[in-house]
Amino acid sequence: MAFSIYHLRALLWEAGCTVSNKVLECLVLRFAKNTILTAENYIMALVRLHLSHERFHNLDTKMKSNPLSLEENE
Structure with missing residues (x-):
């Protein structure tokens, strides 16, 4: 199964993720090839987003005034 990268934002929205x-x-640059995103790469992208979000919140709790935004943490 494969998806068009033009539908990636909607797919992420359905999974409960919003991204800038x-x-x-x-x-897209990391996981897509020729405007196609395979199901495996879509799952890997979701895992990567989840881990980045988790890492950011761990940093945020360690540092009261975390100078990094979530995008800079990736």
Whole structure:
């Protein structure tokens, strides 16, 4: 199964994720090939987003005033 990268934002929305344009562009560059995103790469992108989000919140709890945004943490 494969998806068009033009539907990636909607697929992420269905999974409960919202991302900025910058993050979406990075996901496309990292996981898509020729405007196609395979199911395996879609899952890997979701895992990567989850781990980045988790890492950011761990940093945020360690540092009261975390100078990094979520995008800079990736």
